[in-house]
Amino acid sequence: xxxxxxxxxxxxxxxxxxxxxxxxxxxxxxxxxxxxxxxxxxxxxxxxxxxxxxxxxxxxxxxxxxxxxxxxxxxxxxxxxxxxxxxxxxxxxxxxxxxxxxxxxxxxxxxxxxxxxxxxxxxxxxxxxxxxxxxxxxxxxxxxxxxxxxxxxxxxxxxxxxxxxxxxxxxxxxxxxxxxxxxxxxxxxxxxxxxxxxxxxxxxxxxxxxxxxxxxxxxxxxxxxxxxxxxxxxxxxxxxxxxxxxxxxxxxxxxxxxxxxxxxxxxxxx
Numbered sequence: 001x002x003x004x005x006x007x008x009x010x011x012x013x014x015x016x017x018x019x020x021x022x023x024x025x026x027x028x029x030x031x032x033x034x035x036x037x038x039x040x041x042x043x044x045x046x047x048x049x050x051x052x053x054x055x056x057x058x059x060x061x062x063x064x065x066x067x068x069x070x071x072x073x074x075x076x077x078x079x080x081x082x083x084x085x086x087x088x089x090x091x092x093x094x095x096x097x098x099x100x101x102x103x104x105x106x107x108x109x110x111x112x113x114x115x116x117x118x119x120x121x122x123x124x125x126x127x128x129x130x131x132x133x134x135x136x137x138x139x140x141x142x143x144x145x146x147x148x149x150x151x152x153x154x155x156x157x158x159x160x161x162x163x164x165x166x167x168x169x170x171x172x173x174x175x176x177x178x179x180x181x182x183x184x185x186x187x188x189x190x191x192x193x194x195x196x197x198x199x200x201x202x203x204x205x206x207x208x209x210x211x212x213x214x215x216x217x218x219x220x221x222x223x224x225x226x227x228x229x230x231x232x233x234x235x236x237x238x239x240x241x242x243x244x245x246x247x248x249x250x251x252x253x254x255x256x257x258x259x260x261x262x263x264x265x266x267x268x269x270x
Contacts, residue, residue, distance in 0.1 A: 015182040016049045022180040026127040030057045038131035063111035065219035088119035127178045147179045196233040
């Protein structure tokens with residue numbers, strides 16, 4: 001007898017539908033993999049959607065400032081899962097010595113946003129799958145599942161297509177590309193419940209060590225841990241039910257300016 005669908009089943013089915021819909025509309029598609037819990041969950045869902053083998057490239061934007069654990073995790077699972085991995089850098093910015101000491105906004109823009117734009121233009125991607133969630137940051141709450149970017153890769157958050165009854169705008173104009181967000185309706189706790197159910201590997205940085213853990217990971221120079229004793233997924237889930245600390249509280253770039261994320265995203269940031 002088949003078991004009844006639960007909350008995670010419904011989220012999984014909707015995400016797999018969105019992933020398959022994006023691939024059916026655009027063959028020039030890639031999945032953006034930051035190696036964090038969300039994008040790794042998206043990777044897992046894409047593997048499920050295509051029976052274990054993702055039929056399109058996986059793109060990692062390398063700022064050169066990531067945690068060693070992130071690079072090790074990327075290389076291990078790219079090989080184990082047979083990924084067509086593209087690693088992209090803004091080589092000019094790297095050569096110029098760009099870093100967070102110049103300004104966190106400019107570093108993020110050059111090392112992430114510009115590097116992403118360069119990769120999209122070079123590889124001629126028409127759609128990009130990303131693992132962002134609405135509950136992670138206020139500006140992301142304004143997103144759509146299928147979100148158009150103009151010829152300059154910029155996002156106009158005031159001019160987004162309506163999405164009613166799971167009807168998506170899956171067509172892009174010649175000069176546009178689409179950002180596709182299969183996890184948009186997931187919550188942080190849903191991710192961890194799903195990671196546990198599916199036994200999805202995630203970097204050890206998320207688990208407490210010496211009373212601290214990372215809730216959000218990215219560049220080592222801009223991420224700080226939170227106080228925590230949650231060294232298992234069950235403890236993380238319990239912690240999320242009571243904590244008053246925001247998920248991105250450890251991200252330095254989010255603290256520099258209240259509107260920094262909005263500025264970055266309007267320029268084409270993830």
